[in-house]
Amino acid sequence: MALKFLKHKWHKVTLIGSAIFLVLLFAAAFLVNSYWSPILSSKVKDSVISATDSLYKADFSDAELDVLEGRILIYNINLSVDTQVYNRRKAQGLAPNNLLNVHVKRLILSHIHPFKLYFEHVVDISRISITSPNVQMSYLLNHTKDTINKDHRTVWQKISKTLKYIHVGEIFLSDIKFKYKDYSGNKLEVSELKEMNVQATDLLIDSATQTDNSRLLYCKDIIADLNDYKGITPDGLYKYNIKQLKLSTRISQLMIHGLNFEPVNKRTFFEKTMNDRFTFGIDSLWINNFDYLRYHKYRIMNASSLVIHNGDFSLFNNPNKPASHKDKIASFPNVVIYKIYPDLKIDTVRIKHLDVTYAEHNRQSNLDGSIHFNNTSGTLLNVTNNKEALQKNNIAHVNLTTYFMNRGKLETAFNFNLTDKNARYDYKGHLGPMELSAVNEATMPFAMVKITAGTLKSFDFAFKGSRKEAKGKVTLLYNDLKVKILKPDSVNSTLKNKMLVSLFANLFILKHNNPDGPGQIPRTFNVDFKRPIDFPFFKSVWRSMLLGLKPSVGYDEKTQKAATARMAQGELNKKNRKIKKAIRQQKRAERKHKRALEQQQEEAEKAAKGKH
Numbered sequence: 001m002a003l004k005f006l007k008h009k010w011h012k013v014t015l016i017g018s019a020i021f022l023v024l025l026f027a028a029a030f031l032v033n034s035y036w037s038p039i040l041s042s043k044v045k046d047s048v049i050s051a052t053d054s055l056y057k058a059d060f061s062d063a064e065l066d067v068l069e070g071r072i073l074i075y076n077i078n079l080s081v082d083t084q085v086y087n088r089r090k091a092q093g094l095a096p097n098n099l100l101n102v103h104v105k106r107l108i109l110s111h112i113h114p115f116k117l118y119f120e121h122v123v124d125i126s127r128i129s130i131t132s133p134n135v136q137m138s139y140l141l142n143h144t145k146d147t148i149n150k151d152h153r154t155v156w157q158k159i160s161k162t163l164k165y166i167h168v169g170e171i172f173l174s175d176i177k178f179k180y181k182d183y184s185g186n187k188l189e190v191s192e193l194k195e196m197n198v199q200a201t202d203l204l205i206d207s208a209t210q211t212d213n214s215r216l217l218y219c220k221d222i223i224a225d226l227n228d229y230k231g232i233t234p235d236g237l238y239k240y241n242i243k244q245l246k247l248s249t250r251i252s253q254l255m256i257h258g259l260n261f262e263p264v265n266k267r268t269f270f271e272k273t274m275n276d277r278f279t280f281g282i283d284s285l286w287i288n289n290f291d292y293l294r295y296h297k298y299r300i301m302n303a304s305s306l307v308i309h310n311g312d313f314s315l316f317n318n319p320n321k322p323a324s325h326k327d328k329i330a331s332f333p334n335v336v337i338y339k340i341y342p343d344l345k346i347d348t349v350r351i352k353h354l355d356v357t358y359a360e361h362n363r364q365s366n367l368d369g370s371i372h373f374n375n376t377s378g379t380l381l382n383v384t385n386n387k388e389a390l391q392k393n394n395i396a397h398v399n400l401t402t403y404f405m406n407r408g409k410l411e412t413a414f415n416f417n418l419t420d421k422n423a424r425y426d427y428k429g430h431l432g433p434m435e436l437s438a439v440n441e442a443t444m445p446f447a448m449v450k451i452t453a454g455t456l457k458s459f460d461f462a463f464k465g466s467r468k469e470a471k472g473k474v475t476l477l478y479n480d481l482k483v484k485i486l487k488p489d490s491v492n493s494t495l496k497n498k499m500l501v502s503l504f505a506n507l508f509i510l511k512h513n514n515p516d517g518p519g520q521i522p523r524t525f526n527v528d529f530k531r532p533i534d535f536p537f538f539k540s541v542w543r544s545m546l547l548g549l550k551p552s553v554g555y556d557e558k559t560q561k562a563a564t565a566r567m568a569q570g571e572l573n574k575k576n577r578k579i580k581k582a583i584r585q586q587k588r589a590e591r592k593h594k595r596a597l598e599q600q601q602e603e604a605e606k607a608a609k610g611k612h
Contacts, residue, residue, distance in 0.1 A: 053158065054085050056100070072109040078102070090142060097297055101136045123166040130173045140183040141299065154210035155218070165206035171219075173198040184299065197225045216293055221250035237273060238263050247292070254287040266316075276318050282311035300386075301341045305348040317360035324534055329467050331536035334416045334423040337396070338385045345389050349380035351400070358538075362445045365488055365495060369445030373410070376402035385418070394419040405441065408434030408456060422466040427541070431459035436481065444486065448495060454481035461545055469531055470540060474548025475524045481512050481553060511554035525551045 061076040079102040089095040111126030156165070178193040202220035209218055216222055226245040232238070243258025259282045263269050269277050289304035329335055337344065354377070359370035378400035382393050398414040412429035436454035443449045456478050463472030486495040515522045529544040 055082060055089070055096075056080065057082050070111045072112055074107045074109075075105065077104040077107055093142070095142045097139055097142050097299075099138045099140075103134045104130050104132075106131060121162060121164050123163060123168075125168045126170070128168055128171045130171070132175045132177070133173055134177045136179045136181070138181040138183065139299070156205050156207060156210040159205070160207075165204070167206075168203040169201070171198075171200040171203060193226060193229065195227065195229075199223045199225075216249040219249070221248060223248050235273070236264070237269055247290075249292055252289045252292065254290045254292075256282070256285040258283065259285060270318060270320055274318055274321050276321075277316040278314065280311065280313040282308055284309045298343070299341075300343040300345075302345045302386075303347070305350060306346050307350045307352070308354060309352045310354075312355040312357070314357040314359065317358075319361040319363070327467075327533040328536040329423060329533075331538075332416075332423045332425070332467065333396070333398075333414075333537065334418055334420070334425065337383060337418065341385075343386055345384040345386040347382065349383055351379070352377050356402070360446075365445045365448050365486075367445035367495070369442050371442050372405050373402040374406040376400060378402075382418075390419055404431055404434070405438045407438040408432050408459075420466075422468060424464075424466045426462075426464040428462040429460070431456070433457055436478065444495060448486040448488075450484040450486055450495075452482045452484055455479050461548070463527070463541075463544055465529075465531075465540070465544070467531065470527070470529045470544040472527050472544060472548070473524060474527060474545060474552065475522060476549060476552035477514050477522055478553075479513050481510055483510065511552075514552060523552060 056079055059078045059080075060074050063075070064073040079100065081099050081101065086095055086099070108129045109125050109127075110129070112124065116122045116124055159166070174197050176193070176196040176198060178196055180191045180193075182189040182191075200217075200219040200222045203218050204215075204220075205218045209215060212218075214220075224245075224247040226242065229242040229245065231240055233240070238261060240261045241258070242256060242260075244256070246255045247253070248255075259280075261278075261280050263277050263279060266277070284307075286307040286309075287303045287305075288307070291300070291302040294300040294302055330339070353375055356373040356376055357370055359368055361368050378398065381397040382389070383396055384390060394417060396416045396418055398412075398416070400412050400414075402410050402412075404410045409432040410429060412427060414427040415425060417424040434456050436451045436456050440450055443451060456476075458475075458477045460475045461472060463470050465471070489496040511523075525548040527544055527547045529540070529547055531540050535543065
């Protein structure tokens with residue numbers, strides 16, 4: 001077959017010509033690769049120095065150019081900071097807040113045209129692939145806004161003498177090892193991430209994009225993915241897990257799915273710390289219009305909204321916590337906002353379907369009690385500690401709807417003054433109908449009172465307060481209230497009924513209805529609560545309302561004192577009756593004993609007479 005093909009002269013000429021062409025092509029490619037690789041190396045290094053104004057320098061062990069495939073391979077890349085340049089800029093007040101050190105074993109640039117780079121001074125790359133890069137970033141707050149630099153040129157202006165433009169279609173970084181050191185606080189904070197992937201699209205540095213604010217780092221979009229991230233807090237008390245984290249700079253959105261934060265077992269936790277124990281899990285958390293560039297440069301958390309969808313939060317009060325007389329003003333939401341983040345501005349926080357539980361151990365009853373707020377939804381407006389934002393609006397508004405003890409619908413509205421030194425606030429709320437026995441999960445362990453009957457029609461409250469006091473009004477409408485007063489049963493580790501006290505409370509103390517009868521005016525009560533300095537915010541809220549709830553059911557201070565005195569007198573009378581009964585029993589025993597002695601004496605005398 002081959003011989004037949006080569007029997008004509010033009011076949012032979014064609015074959016020989018093709019062979020010569022291929023040999024020349026491969027020879028030229030080999031010569032170009034050998035000649036251009038060092039030129040390419042020099043170009044890349046010069047571009048890094050020029051683009052970063054000598055702050056960074058790039059080194060690599062080898063670079064290969066494959067002309068035929070249009071591919072460049074660079075090995076053992078190191079991008080590092082020139083410390084002398086950094087220190088000089090720091091002394092001038094021009095040093096950046098973030099520094100990078102990067103090591104990459106291999107970088108592949110696909111579909112690149114070296115002739116464009118050399119003759120046209122254009123970098124045009126279809127794709128860059130970076131596998132298993134090791135990235136170390138450090139943050140030190142050198143300045144809080146863009147520094148005044150004599151060199152106002154953009155990156156494109158800095159490289160325009162050597163390159164007309166740089167374009168990269170896609171950039172893929174897979175299996176990233178990322179270590180982050182934050183030196184901005186009093187203590188060094190170190191975070192490490194593994195198995196993170198980053199994809200960037202349409203990187204373009206030219207005269208048009210040099211001032212394009214829609215691009216981040218000159219990329220049309222940067223998407224970062226982190227999957228199944230797990231860790232343990234430095235104190236070893238909590239473990240956390242993120243199923244997926246995704247950041248897109250094009251839509252300015254940070255999305256977190258499957259966020260869980262759990263403590264170690266109860267005994268181990270309370271043996272190691274005096275802090276309260278909390279747990280939370282969130283199905284999804286979205287931060288919209290997240291200004292990543294400002295966060296990256298200055299640690300300013302700025303977003304239009306934060307959405308929390310489906311989750312639960314529980315807090316267990318530490319039973320080993322020692323008594324403290326320190327002012328717990330730091331627990332007030334107006335103050336907490338300043339502790340969340342140094343510079344925070346979120347226009348709207350939306351909560352959808354969150355279950356909240358507060359629990360603690362009561363030493364008197366030796367039982368755990370809890371309060372539940374189920375299916376909580378609502379909005380928080382103007383969550384900020386940013387100085388400029390506070391000058392425009394210094395009030396944070398909170399509107400929440402929840403189901404108290406998973407029964408009654410509770411609607412509340414809070415307003416917090418974010419700049420007032422006394423942390424002023426106000427709130428109001430309405431609780432709808434529910435069976436009062438639903439709160440026994442709290443009243444039995446906390447107050448050793450069991451509600452056996454009663455229906456709540458409504459509970460309305462309105463308060464104004466500060467770190468010093470709270471004043472307000474409470475109206476509780478209900479029917480057919482009956483209770484049992486309990487006491488600890490040390491034998492069975494439960495509570496048992498104090499029958500006489502319960503009967504006394506139901507007969508003489510409690511008001512079973514409000515209003516007392518049809519057509520009568522409901523009882524309402526004004527509250528003037530002086531806050532002890534060691535009371536945290538929610539304890540102050542609860543105690544304020546309790547001062548109105550007690551008289552609503554007939555257990556005001558006057559009645560409480562009278563009832564206590566009456567019950568004390570009853571106990572005293574009971575004790576006196578026991579004493580009198582004991583005296584009577586003793587006298588009966590003495591008389592019986594005396595009769596027995598007399599009878600014995602008579603029998604002895606009769607026996608003596610019989611002998612004579």
